[in-house]
């Protein structure tokens with residue numbers, strides 16, 4: 001059994017990554033991404049930027065044969081990809097992500113990324129701003145954020 005790092009070469013060459021990227025239509029079923037590696041991948045992906053640092057993405061990893069069988073009919077044109085991949089990551093956004101705003105900013109202060117007074121000032125502006133957004137505006141900003149992830 002190959003791991004993602006076994007059979008396939010990793011590269012950090014930007015031109016190679018951009019020019020040799022392809023939309024994959026069928027995966028090598030021998031390749032298995034371990035849960036540990038998947039956690040690393042998601043932790044790294046979660047370093048993506050998001051508006052106001054709201055990090056609204058939530059992930060559902062489907063990596064069992066039963067899960068993929070269940071998913072396939074919902075994947076329309078992508079049934080082969082769903083069935084042959086090691087895992088499918090369904091990316092959702094949390095429509096109630098503003099509930100976590102104090103925790104997110106508080107963590108930045110705790111880790112020394114942000115002074116307390118900046119958090120206090122930011123929260124004063126951000127909370128009413130998010131509260132004033134229409135459902136459509138909120139959806140747009142959340143789709144952009146999760147799309148960047």
Ligand SMILES: Cc1cc2nc3c(=O)[nH]c(=O)nc-3n(C[C@H](O)[C@H](O)[C@H](O)COP(=O)(O)O)c2cc1C
Nearest residue numbers: 019020021022023024025026075076077078079081
């Ligand atoms: C918004 C968007 C949606 C796409 N949806 C699918 C899809 O559902 N299934 C698929 O196999 N490829 C999908 N593609 C990939 C395109 O078919 C592919 O990018 C295009 O044919 C060029 O091929 P390449 O990515 O290999 O260069 C999508 C691409 C974009 C930008």
